[in-house]
Amino acid sequence: MPLEVVDGMGAVALIRSGFERFFVDGPVGRPTGGGEQQVVTVQQAGELALPTGRLVAADPFVLWPEDAEAFTDEVEPGSYPVSVSLVSYLDGDGVPDLRQGYRVAAAKVTVRDEPAYSWRPAVLPGEHVPMLPVMPEFGYEVKSSTGAFFDLSAAPALDRLASDDEAGDCALIDALNAVGGGRGPATVTDPRTGLNVVAFSTGWGDGVYPTWVGRNTAGDPVAFVTDFFVINKF
Template sequence: MPLTAPDYARHFTPGHTFSYEDGPVGTLSVVDAGELRLPSGSVVACDPFICLGTGDIPPFTARVAPGSYRVQAAVVTITRPEEPPARDPHLRIAAVRLVIADRPAVTWEPALHEGQDPATLDEDEFFGYGVDAGTGCFYDAAADDSFPDCEGDEGPLWDAFEATGHQPGPYLVDGEDGHNLVAFGSGWGDGAYPTWVGRDAEGEITCFVTDFFVVPPSEDLPA
């Protein structure tokens, strides 16, 4: 059976805590990143340092009405109970949510590109995007050519990253023609990560969530 989505309500519940098997404790907080503009309603998720502006990443097939939508990051502060508080907290972004409607999601489905079929996936497999620069993002498909100066360690994307002191974010970056994107650290770093579409009881899209596998599965959490 392909990978299934966990209960993301706990990811976005400030103060929720959990323990890792080797001892550290994670405490979740929710950070508002601002509003992402989606003039076409077609959502793209990728590693912006690698894929932005290449045209290689298609939008998800699940589309929303054009507009501006809030983005929230579930940020984990990791501590060890036996150690004093660190001057620089150990922070990791566990998941990022693009909020389409303020209604609870009751069902989850994988965010797919054209031609992807979940029936082709094996046990615990998923469709996701690859990260090679420790960063993920959301943006509108129409914005792909709006960041021409973003190449390597140059341009507004890198400047925003530098301005945070290389913290995981999230942070909004403005491009040309009124477009923007929201970028964020990808959990533990490089890898491949799924995005899920949440729907309400009427089947309407409420959110897109990218999961960076920082919060252990519920069955691994202590009772």
């Protein structure tokens, strides 16, 4: 795991080698207790429309539209690529462990195609950046084993996509089921507004998962990454 330090403002900073390594194809992290090696495969999930530049990360199946909150770090309105880090396993002989399949280890919204100099918690309005050495739990709660990225203005659209229609079908569930045995990632567009959501399974399931914002040397956001605690960090 990259070095964690406290900068002049007391914020947590994860120096360069942080989450970039999660998004490079190949072996990653230390072997598991059973001697298995984790291997990353990066999958592109499509473009996410952010017409307001206000990004939300949440469980799409439990969030009420009126409760949606965007991170305090805003970006220029536009569309941004989303990718996920898929982790599979090789046994001690280098043979894929097909029983485990893959897990979505992390999800990333790329704002600028450049490396991050530092990583800090992405926080909501009214939240404070966690401090070292005591770092409280932060992140969004997952109760449906699913996470998502979307624009704040898309919250009502997401509510429609994550709900059953008159025929009993759910567009978001159907899209997820069509990819990776239900693990996604899946990009779904609301036909009424043209806004979309990118959804994916969350590592090993339910929990509280943090999102980090990576910044360049000028302090501008270059990426948002949600970590699902799958990768055995260095």
